[in-house]
Amino acid sequence: MRAELITIGDELLFGQTIDTNAAFIGEKFAEAGVELAFHTTVGDRADDLIGAIGLAMNRVDFVLTTGGLGPTHDDITKKVLCKFFKRQLVFHEDILKSLEKRYSDLGIAMPPVNQNQALLPQGAKFIENKIGSALGLIFEERDKILIAVPGVPAEMEAMVTDSIVPMLLQKTAGQVIVHRKLRTTGIMESAIFEKVKDIIDEKSPIKVAFLPSYKGVDIRLTVRADNRAKAESALNEMTEKYKERIGKFIFGYDNDELPAIIGYLLNEKKLTLAVAESCTGGLLGKTITDIPGSSAYFKGGIISYANELKINLLSVPPIAIEAHGAVSSETARFMAEGIREKCGADIGVSITGVAGPTGGTPEKPVGLVYIGLASDKNTITKEFRFKSNRATTRVRSTYAALDMIRKHLLEIE
Amino acid sequence: MRAELITIGDELLFGQTIDTNAAFIGEKFAEAGVELAFHTTVGDRADDLIGAIGLAMNRVDFVLTTGGLGPTHDDITKKVLCKFFKRQLVFHEDILKSLEKRYSDLGIAMPPVNQNQALLPQGAKFIENKIGSALGLIFEERDKILIAVPGVPAEMEAMVTDSIVPMLLQKTAGQVIVHRKLRTTGIMESAIFEKVKDIIDEKSPIKVAFLPSYKGVDIRLTVRADNRAKAESALNEMTEKYKERIGKFIFGYDNDELPAIIGYLLNEKKLTLAVAESCTGGLLGKTITDIPGSSAYFKGGIISYANELKINLLSVPPIAIEAHGAVSSETARFMAEGIREKCGADIGVSITGVAGPTGGTPEKPVGLVYIGLASDKNTITKEFRFKSNRATTRVRSTYAALDMIRKHLLEIE
Known part of the structure; x- marks a missing residue:
């Protein structure tokens, strides 16, 4: 079964919103044995949308549209679908009641414009929206199916996961x-x-x-x-x-992420972690604490952006910085050992480097990064020379540090 | 003038790459007075691509394709364009020579498969590629234009900015x-x-x-x-x-970002900043140091994820945490004042909160966040109750803190 996704909205074509829905939908369709063959984006213009729907209903078996289902005048999807499938809008008392109830549960009056959400194309089936007010719409015609869902990622994701994928799995008969x-x-x-x-x-x-x-x-x-x-x-x-x-x-x-793997290993070994960051400015700590429950193993850290903080807060000897520079294997070693001691953690990890775009020298070019890891056994440091821009060097440094932690915990070289 | 963008590649439809090229192109087209009316994504299948090109050449005046121009067998764009426009491939000695020179300048032998890059459709014009090996291709037919560029963002961006936008500006005669x-x-x-x-x-x-x-x-x-x-x-x-x-x-x-605005204001007033982060785990420091040159005003910070670090590193009185909790206006106040003093900064900013998904109580629910700002004048704290997931609450807390710094620097309420 081949499918087409149509995403609707000027903001997608103007380049002001990056379309992340498409990736989610492509993945879910594959899980259901459906091949996403085309993805078309159109703006908020009825003629263009009608053309795109007609084309899609010709060239594939299953069409999903996202976006443009809101109650205001610039949301055109419902109108266009009525025109395309030659349906009238029918008023649904029960849907209006449940919308009104949802608003009164929140303690606010329903904006009058939201009454439009109870007008639905005749003969269409609905998909419940547990998060927002726009229902999903299912049209079946000549062995082909079109489903329209809202563009709000959380609403779209819930409908695709809970309703559309199970339906597709039935149709693909297990392929x-x-x-x-x-x-x-x-x-x-x-x-x-x-x-x-x-x-x-x-x-x-x-x-x-x-x-x-x-x-x-x-x-x-x-x-x-x-x-x-x-x-x-x-x-x-x-x-x-x-x-x-x-x-x-x-x-x-699959969806495993390195920070979660580290967390799993630290929990398993009942070890704690602390970080000292210079050029990454907090990105390593942020990445580790992206994981819910990271407080079980992550103590915290010091962002020693200024050299005086390396000395005052991390006890890096001033002479080490003088002799070798803030970006050096020696400073990385002292930072890792310092943060381990200051935070009373089992493992201390440090990053110091030249993220750029300025601050590089022939001897210490932009992209030069040292990472240190101190444990009860010993301290190791590693040198990296990344050839990338500031943002990327910071990400690569962070993941290189996480990989050093992983290898340390798994005792691999 | 209306345009269509066709992006090519299975990875886009499988949901494994998020298409960021489309947003860039939409923005640049608007600058050139061209309305991006459709964006279609197709996989690496010749028939689908031919269909998409035919359709686009019918419904708009200008078509841009990205992707599939590499030298290997799975890159089909050049082949498909030859078929669509009924052209032969012609070998260009000069292009091969310049490719070979580029490789030899890098001190490596050119992989034989790259010879294909010197085979180009008869009658097409070329766009130089300053970064990679695939040239851009320009086809003109019946008042319509199709341009094919590589999918690698840096290569695409250079061709669009340097060659395609100037060309479009001429065609749109300034509109x-x-x-x-x-x-x-x-x-x-x-x-x-x-x-x-x-x-x-x-x-x-x-x-x-x-x-x-x-x-x-x-x-x-x-x-x-x-x-x-x-x-x-x-x-x-x-x-x-x-x-x-x-x-x-x-x-x-337009493209102004809050962390850069803060940096500008701090530089202008010759003030320095330090941060103490609990629930954001380093995200505030990371966001501030996203800005090149932030070392001029950012001293660093402490990620006091564990309470013991709030006490030991930030000198938060244990009794304050006992009486009011780690997530409280009082703790936020002591954290902000503590980091300001420890780092010798003009402004100290703190964030403490319940990012979730667990750790909430009826009194201190998930999403409760306190932000403190200490300066030579006084210390202020603000309470926020975000209703969002962990990642979003952390982003919202970070931007709320940046906005507090902005307002402090501009002396607005």
């Missing part, structure tokens, strides 16, 4: 497209390729893609099968082959 | 669509609307849109005019009206 991501860090795309190229077979039913980012390289395996169990079994077999070649670089699978 | 964003913070969308509704005129040539995000609400004004000067003058006039109503909430315009 599934299953992806697996092997998430790696600390190794470049070309180096992975060298290690696995002999097991990549263009003719295999398992397709392989390398997706590099500044956090690491994901290896995506994709297989289409009659059912989920068959697909998983083929993916498991292939995953084992990759693990033999590059196992120590794989930190997780 | 321009100009946007202006008034960037606000610290006020809700509905509250802005109440204050400005009488100056919003549906029939005005200036269109108004409210774009809320967790960092604040942008008000976008859009006008189409014969030339840039006329457009700017209309926008200036309208901007003044908004400033009269909501001036103190406007922190900047």
